[in-house]
Amino acid sequence: MSKLSHGIGGLTFxxxxxxxxxxxxxxxxxxxxxxxxEGLGALLMGQSLLFDSADRFDGIFNVARLKIIILQVSIIxxxxxxxxxxxxxxxxxxxxxSIVGATAMVAMSFAQVAEISGMANPKLMFxxxxxLPVIVPILVGITCGVLAGGINGVxxxxxxxxxxxxxxxxxxxxxxxxxWWSKGQPISFPTxxxxxxxxxxxxxxxxxxxxxxFHFILxxxxxxxxTYAIGSNEQASRMSGIKVEQHKVLVYTIAGVLAALAAxxxxxxxxxxxxxMGVMYELDAIAxxxxxxxxxxxxxxxxxxxxxxxxxFGVIISGFTFLRLDAYYQEMVKGVIIVGAVVLDQYxxxxxxxxx
Amino acid sequence: MLDYSTSDVxxxxxxxxxxxGGVHALEGANFxxxxxxHVAIMGDNGAGKSTFVRQITAVEQRTRGDIILHGEPTHFDxxxxxxxxxxETVFQNLALADDLDVPSNLFLGREKVKFKxxxxxxxxxxxxxxxxxxxxxxxxxxIPNILNSIQNxxxxxxxxxxxxxxxxxxxxxxxxxxxxxxxxxQETAQVENIIRTLKEQNEPVILISHNMRQVFDLMDRxxxxxxxxxxxxxxxxxxxxxxxxxxxxxxxKTGAEYPEAx
Numbered sequence: 001m002s003k004l005s006h007g008i009g010g011l012t013f014x015x016x017x018x019x020x021x022x023x024x025x026x027x028x029x030x031x032x033x034x035x036x037x038e039g040l041g042a043l044l045m046g047q048s049l050l051f052d053s054a055d056r057f058d059g060i061f062n063v064a065r066l067k068i069i070i071l072q073v074s075i076i077x078x079x080x081x082x083x084x085x086x087x088x089x090x091x092x093x094x095x096x097x098s099i100v101g102a103t104a105m106v107a108m109s110f111a112q113v114a115e116i117s118g119m120a121n122p123k124l125m126f127x128x129x130x131x132l133p134v135i136v137p138i139l140v141g142i143t144c145g146v147l148a149g150g151i152n153g154v155x156x157x158x159x160x161x162x163x164x165x166x167x168x169x170x171x172x173x174x175x176x177x178x179x180w181w182s183k184g185q186p187i188s189f190p191t192x193x194x195x196x197x198x199x200x201x202x203x204x205x206x207x208x209x210x211x212x213x214f215h216f217i218l219x220x221x222x223x224x225x226x227t228y229a230i231g232s233n234e235q236a237s238r239m240s241g242i243k244v245e246q247h248k249v250l251v252y253t254i255a256g257v258l259a260a261l262a263a264x265x266x267x268x269x270x271x272x273x274x275x276x277m278g279v280m281y282e283l284d285a286i287a288x289x290x291x292x293x294x295x296x297x298x299x300x301x302x303x304x305x306x307x308x309x310x311x312x313f314g315v316i317i318s319g320f321t322f323l324r325l326d327a328y329y330q331e332m333v334k335g336v337i338i339v340g341a342v343v344l345d346q347y348x349x350x351x352x353x354x355x356x
Numbered sequence: 357m358l359d360y361s362t363s364d365v366x367x368x369x370x371x372x373x374x375x376x377g378g379v380h381a382l383e384g385a386n387f388x389x390x391x392x393x394h395v396a397i398m399g400d401n402g403a404g405k406s407t408f409v410r411q412i413t414a415v416e417q418r419t420r421g422d423i424i425l426h427g428e429p430t431h432f433d434x435x436x437x438x439x440x441x442x443x444e445t446v447f448q449n450l451a452l453a454d455d456l457d458v459p460s461n462l463f464l465g466r467e468k469v470k471f472k473x474x475x476x477x478x479x480x481x482x483x484x485x486x487x488x489x490x491x492x493x494x495x496x497x498x499i500p501n502i503l504n505s506i507q508n509x510x511x512x513x514x515x516x517x518x519x520x521x522x523x524x525x526x527x528x529x530x531x532x533x534x535x536x537x538x539x540x541x542q543e544t545a546q547v548e549n550i551i552r553t554l555k556e557q558n559e560p561v562i563l564i565s566h567n568m569r570q571v572f573d574l575m576d577r578x579x580x581x582x583x584x585x586x587x588x589x590x591x592x593x594x595x596x597x598x599x600x601x602x603x604x605x606x607x608x609k610t611g612a613e614y615p616e617a618x
Contacts, residue, residue, distance in 0.1 A: 222467050223475040225456075229464055232453035239451045240465030241436040250475060299455035 074207035082255030090298025096259035098174035100278025103263035107141035108273035149256015153249030198269030231298030372421035392558035399581030442528030491524030512543025
């Protein structure tokens with residue numbers, strides 16, 4: 001650096017003031033929340049949230065609870081991976097919950113068995129469409145995601161209507177599709193291979209694999225760079241020759257596919273698909289990303305942050321159950337945390353612009 | 357004296373005209389800029405300066421006339437095509453993505469890749485960092501850590517990054533639209549230093565500016581626009597007084613002695 005000697009004027013730039021990676025703050029918040037629950041647990045319940053306090057398990061941690069914490073956020077976490085990209089792009093997506101409902105219904109109707117212990121499947125959707133290889137419902141599901149997400153993207157990129165409105169429309173529309181598909185009837189009894197997709201800890205592995213994949217894509221590919229660039233300054237991106245419209249379609253399509261994957265895992269886990277599946281999932285997913293430090297103004301955030309945000313979410317839900325508090329309080333606290341995270345983000349932005 | 361006769365003309369416009377409906381924003385502009393020449397474009401608001409630049413950079417499509425880049429007539433259908441051909445513009449409102457670091461901004465929209473895979477091509481971050489360092493060195497811009505995001509930098513540093521783009525991409529012609537209008541004294545000095553560096557490197561520059569001192573300090577020639585026409589083409593030397601230029605800008609004097617710019 002020292003060979004650049006032309007710098008003039010009284011410009012100072014304190015390298016030490018370089019901000020810590022925001023993920024550290026979120027990790028700190030996670031630790032703080034765990035500590036609060038541990039404290040309350042010791043005080044009120046006489047036991048630990050995450051650690052093996054009464055030697056009931058043969059380890060340091062309460063492994064069963066740790067598994068539950070991760071498992072219960074992994075399906076919405078998959079949606080949150082898409083929400084992260086959409087919000088970094090500077091948009092918002094309200095439709096994933098309904099896409100989950102519609103995709104679960106459609107995919108499940110291609111994953112059914114013909115007979116259950118000798119009896120004909122009473123829920124069979126299409127005569128003759130049964131016992132298909134597992135790849136068929138997976139591809140059908142992904143197609144649903146591509147369609148729904150693609151429509152979102154095309155509406156937002158080419159008709160210039162605000163993402164909030166476009167995806168609100170898709171939210172209502174896809175929920176309608178979910179109800180219409182089987183006239184409100186649940187679709188059940190999937191093949192063993194389909195049921196395996198959501199059994200045990202498989203959802204966690206799928207979530208982790210997808211998180212690693214999109215962490216890589218956002219950080220090391222042109223796609224990731226352009227997503228951040230458009231969210232940061234759409235006008236500058238356009239002037240720099242980035243095909244903003246095409247890129248938006250791609251990002252919303254990927255978000256739709258991730259919602260579809262969540263639907264496949266969820267319907268597999270539940271062994272049934274119902275039209276009401278996934279209601280409000282989009283809000284939980286957005287909450288995870290916001291808690292994970294993704295800025296609603298666009299341009300900032302990371303997959304790692306969102307994964308940490310999802311864990312914070314899981315710890316809070318488990319912590320409330322652990323303290324035997326009503327679910328009502330859970331939702332209230334969730335609401336407070338979401339608003340708190342956005343206020344924090346606003347404060348961060350203001351501080352940044354003041355520094356200029 | 358500069359030799360204006362030979363083929364080192366970088367950009368030439370002939371009878372460049374732009375009408376917005378009945379408004380003749382630009383009328384018959386004949387203009388030339390040579391290799392290594394720094395030309396100022398001055399004029400009152402609405403005199404046609406920005407219209408002129410918008411035609412060259414293909415932000416708008418001209419009504420008639422020719423734009424000749426290195427002897428080749430051009431018909432760019434958009435600013436991106438003009439940029440690909442080597443006409444780099446530094447805008448007054450910085451065309452930078454605040455949340456990205458310096459190399460990402462320099463290579464925005466034309467990233468270097470290691471492995472081509474459509475939109476999922478793998479970025480070659482090291483090559484972009486190296487090219488950024490080389491570009492900054494060429495312009496003499498000093499930035500402590502190029503991997504910091506742009507938003508933590510001063511206005512001067514940000515404008516320098518925008519100008520450094522032109523050096524990083526070996527552009528044929530750099531156009532600056534009031535690059536220091538929003539900057540403080542020290543930051544302005546920093547940007548002016550870059551313009552001097554470009555002069556030393558024989559890079560041609562068109563500068564739109566209202567700042568008479570800046571133009572007299574840095575530029576070889578002043579082209580004055582008035583009411584959509586080029587009304588004067590003045591060489592900057594010791595005998596030239598700011599009052600003369602002001603007289604052309606306000607229309608008190610008309611430039612009969614320079615009928616054709618260049």
